[in-house]
């Protein structure tokens with residue numbers, strides 16, 4: 480027999496509704512993931528071509544300076560995030576991958592050379608995922624469980640492949656403001672979809688448009704306020720050669736100042752959020768067996 484819970488009114492004879500599992504870990508009203516896509520030069524090569532030395536030279540900042548500044552900021556605030564690596568950029572600077580790993584950040588995959596997955600066959604995507612995952616695992620000694628598609632361009636093969644290969648999360652689809660458990664193969668553990676947004680992408684503010692960092696911060700702060708009131712999730716996307724530049728890095732520090740001062744925002748790695756959500760889904764299923 481079930482016992483009444485705090486807050487329940489008089490027991491009814493129709494059985495009592497049990498409380499839903501909390502959306503976030505105790506004491507937290509919202510969650511924030513800081514994800515950092517380390518493209519090296521390969522993002523701009525995939526976009527502008529290998530002979531566009533203007534963009535390649537700009538993006539050289541990624542591994543030379545930006546990634547190190549972002550690592551320093553995260554260390555100053557004592558927060559852990561998720562670094563999504565292009566495989567070739569990891570090969571160029573394994574020391575940066577190792578520095579992020581040793582600082583407690585998650586290491587995830589972001590394509591071998593930043594070609595869009597939407598343009599690849601299923602087999603090409605599979606090879607690209609395995610090759611990128613393997614090079615990162617060989618550097619850190621632990622196998623990545625998360626993936627963000629280059630340019631956020633995926634197709635119908637991507638999530639099923641991630642599930643088959645044992646990946647646990649993906650950050651490509653803005654399917655609302657909460658994680659979504661995706662199970663194209665019902666018999667396998669789900670891939671937890673974590674919602675990105677072009678409004679939470681430093682590219683929108685400092686590449687597509689150029690604006691003062693405080694404008695990016697103000698937009699992110701307003702989003703976080705609404706999400707916190709609703710108990711939801713924000714997934715920031717930064718690029719070291721963009722948001723890791725001196726002034727733009729202030730958008731991150733101002734957001735961290737704000738989120739930490741709120742005192743109830745769970746600032747967490749993507750794999751930790753995905754694991755939390757997977758366990759929450761399991762608890763929900765056990766409480767509401769179909």
Ligand SMILES: [Zn+2]
Pocket residue numbers: 516517518522589593629630
């Ligand atoms: Zn990228």
